[in-house]
Amino acid sequence: MIKVEHLTKHYGHVKAVDDISFHVRDGEILGFLGPNGAGKSTTLRIMTSYLTPTSGNIHINNLNVLDDSLDIRKIIGYLPENNPLYPEMNVYDFLKFSAAARQIEGKAFEERLKKVSELCGLHGVIHKKISELSKGYKQRTGLAQAIFHDPEILILDEPTTGLDPNQIVEIRNLIKQLGKEKTVVISSHILQEIQATADRMVIINKGKIAADGTIDELMSGFKGFTRLHLEIEGSDHVKDLTKIHEKVKLADIHTSNGITKVVIEYPNTLDLRKDVFQYAVKKGWILLEMNRHRTSLEDMFRILTVEEGGEA
Numbered sequence: 201m202i203k204v205e206h207l208t209k210h211y212g213h214v215k216a217v218d219d220i221s222f223h224v225r226d227g228e229i230l231g232f233l234g235p236n237g238a239g240k241s242t243t244l245r246i247m248t249s250y251l252t253p254t255s256g257n258i259h260i261n262n263l264n265v266l267d268d269s270l271d272i273r274k275i276i277g278y279l280p281e282n283n284p285l286y287p288e289m290n291v292y293d294f295l296k297f298s299a300a301a302r303q304i305e306g307k308a309f310e311e312r313l314k315k316v317s318e319l320c321g322l323h324g325v326i327h328k329k330i331s332e333l334s335k336g337y338k339q340r341t342g343l344a345q346a347i348f349h350d351p352e353i354l355i356l357d358e359p360t361t362g363l364d365p366n367q368i369v370e371i372r373n374l375i376k377q378l379g380k381e382k383t384v385v386i387s388s389h390i391l392q393e394i395q396a397t398a399d400r401m402v403i404i405n406k407g408k409i410a411a412d413g414t415i416d417e418l419m420s421g422f423k424g425f426t427r428l429h430l431e432i433e434g435s436d437h438v439k440d441l442t443k444i445h446e447k448v449k450l451a452d453i454h455t456s457n458g459i460t461k462v463v464i465e466y467p468n469t470l471d472l473r474k475d476v477f478q479y480a481v482k483k484g485w486i487l488l489e490m491n492r493h494r495t496s497l498e499d500m501f502r503i504l505t506v507e508e509g510g511e512a
């Protein structure tokens with residue numbers, strides 16, 4: 201269990217993380233979602249004990265990042281955002297070098313290498329120079345380094361950034377595979393990324409927690425709205441649509457060549473399509489198109505982060 205408690209981190213005048221608390225349960229894949237600059241990397245670097253907090257603490261099992269940084273690094277595997285590798289080394293030498301830093305050598309190294317390269321699909325490239333690998337294989341090498349000491353917790357900072365769509369799917373599958381045995385925290389600024397891999401998510405914005413829960417919980421807790429897109433021919437009074445119901449708002453209206461394109465908005469708890477149709481008939485309008493768009497999780501993410509003043 202990872203417990204983040206009232207964590208705050210200042211860089212000079214910049215409050216990168218502002219009194220956040222959340223937890224990660226054993227065995228779950230937690231998505232840590234937020235726009236650029238939200239404070240994700242800072243939180244993850246404190247979690248991995250590479251950075252000290254200004255205040256607050258993170259407990260991992262019976263350890264905490266203030267007092268037990270060396271022990272914490274033993275139980276955590278970390279893939280930082282920029283995946284630092286040594287491009288001049290080949291994959292084998294790089295893994296041997298990283299393993300030696302953790303005192304995994306000789307027979308123990310060879311045994312672990314067999315398992316890790318199988319899991320990360322590195323067999324075909326093990327003697328290739330890192331600089332010659334595709335971005336996807338570089339990421340696999342970074343993941344192999346992160347799991348080499350068989351940590352119980354894996355912290356992955358934006359692991360699919362910069363990959364092509366096929367590589368993204370491969371790395372997601374690998375993360376899900378690793379998540380069967382380990383507790384995983386994966387950060388991203390892309391909602392679909394978190395939806396595709398995580399069991400639960402914590403949304404951070406401007407250093408504060410904006411939401412925390414499973415995707416279903418967040419959706420049901422979020423009072424979404426419907427956007428009804430309409431095209432109406434031959435009316436000057438389309439704005440009157442707001443009279444249908446007190447909750448209807450005019451989101452957009454635009455007329456050209458005698459056709460008015462209008463978007464109305466109302467809570468998801470209502471379905472006003474019939475009312476709109478009947479109103480149009482009553483007014484003698486010709487309704488050319490009606491298209492319903494209900495707020496999705498993407499909208500929710502945008503709203504949560506924008507309302508908090510972010511730049512989603």
Ligand SMILES: Nc1ncnc2c1ncn2[C@@H]1O[C@H](COP(=O)(O)OP(=O)(O)OP(=O)(O)O)[C@@H](O)[C@H]1O
Nearest residue numbers: 211214216234235236237238239240241242243389
């Ligand atoms: N070493 C540093 N010195 C000063 N400010 C920093 C430093 N590292 C991060 N920041 C600032 O702290 C805030 C949070 O940054 P952080 O990297 O944690 O966010 P992030 O959510 O990981 O974003 P990104 O995905 O863009 O890396 C930002 O305003 C950033 O500019």
